[in-house]
Amino acid sequence: MLNDALTQVSWRARPRSFVALMSLYESNYIRFGSLAGELRALKGAYRSHIEGDCDLLLTVIEQCAYTSILDLTYELPAARGLVRCPDLRLRVYHDARLVEADHCAQWTAEAAVKVGACAERELHQRWLRNMMLNKWLEYCADRGHRFAGVAV
DSSP: OOOOOOOOOOOOOOTTTHHHHHHHHHHHHHHHHHHHHHHHOOSSEEEEOTTTEEEEEEEEEEEEESSEEEEEEEEEETTEEEEEEEEEEEEEEEEEEEEEEETTTSSSSHHHHHOOHHHHHHHHHHHHHHHHHHHHHHHHHTTTTOOOOOOO
């Protein structure tokens, strides 16, 4: 079994550097794999229901030989019905064993324009999304979420 506590970060990696970001993607892969099982085998949509917590939804958008695109979200009760938040788009790199939070629906294009489009700010945005994913995956695992082998 893979354990992200054993993931070694290069001594050369500065916090928020590209090398450290790749280590974060590796940790995301390990944590997500413990929640979802064999990532290459995922097809369709999955729901994890834990008493006293919101339902966690996983939807496979695209499955290719080396990459998969997935949506991961909580289904939250709200006055106007169910709301999906956070609504993350994940990109799984099967051959490299990495998971990247590629997009978050709640982070608008307007916010991205305010931040700007330089490479340093893009790296910062990737750090924010993927640190949030990493902590969220840890939280979901601690709550007992797991996706069963049968799609809904």
